[in-house]
Amino acid sequence: MTTLQQQQQQDVQAMQQPLGSVAKLVASGIQEVPPMFRVKSKIQQGYCTTNTCDDAEEESTIPVIDFAGFHGTERRPLILQQIRRASEDWGFFQIINHGVPPALLNDILHTHKEFFEMPLEEQMKYYSKDMNAPFKFSVVPLLPPHFIQPWKDGLTVIYSKGMDTTNWPTKPTTFIDVTLRYNDAVNVLKRELLAALSESLGLQSSFIDDLCGEFQKSNSNYYPPCPEPQYAFGARPHSDPTTITLLLQDHVGGLEVRDKHGEWMQVKPIPHAFVINLGDQLEIISNGRYKSVEHRVTVNSNTARISFATFIYPSKTTKVGPPLELVNLEEGEPYKDFIYGDYLAEFVAFGIKGKRFIDHVKTTGLHYN
Ligand SMILES: O=C(O)CCC(=O)C(=O)O
């Protein structure tokens, strides 16, 4: 057995010993961040200079793209151009007028927030030891135990059309209906976005969806207030291993993205907007033209935050690489092809090291050790 396999086996065993939720820990009145969540202060990490740690730039300059008219001929070329520029410069953008009804966006955040604020006993009914369970409430440890744990609770839905909801929560009463309708709506939107991204790269409209858009998994994330926000992260700096991620966030804020100059920028909440971030698979397909950018989630001492991240990714057996039309050997070594399942396994084992996993493997292939 390799070291990687041993580590994975130990992690699976340790993850079968759940500790409970972060919300419960906060409710118990703790005044300090416990060791399993604790990072060096952000000052020590060089992230900021003051203890309040509001180091990220105030105003987000992440592009906001108005998706209205995407299906017509008049605005479509402009939208594609804006997507191309945002993907090259930022790897992150927000979209408005995307067609998902505002009432549904309010409902999904409220309903899931209500779920996260229910007693732990109620939530634990949906805990599962199966890492691939299609519906599951996450408890600490949320990541394999050799990681520092994120300051959050989570609920995961692996989407498929007409999902079996027999064992889903019936409290809040709207939970099943709203969660299904939201996931269906995001499934339609992801198809449009992947078409736009394909066309913006000069590829056939269905190219990215056909290759890398098969799976959809959503994580609703509940970030409780933290007694020492400078010593914990909701999510440590990482880039997503996905094709794309569609994120809905409430008004609280906390998501930050690293810009071209290495500075952290706040992604300012815009009501009813989706934050779109390109994942590693899209960077690979585009042969590096589009970037899968590092981001992180900070927490605060006053207000719980909720976000709903939907990840789009290929099947584990899919071979992902740049198509020939995006390879120009004069521009240097093209990105290597990967089998997605192998990529993901090494991504998880690599952990969050303040560097992008993709930088380690992009031209040399897998086996980062
Ligand atoms: O909650 C957020 O704003 C972002 C979460 C995130 O980056 C992720 O789940 O990959």
Ligand SMILES: [Fe+2]
């Ligand atoms: Fe992320």
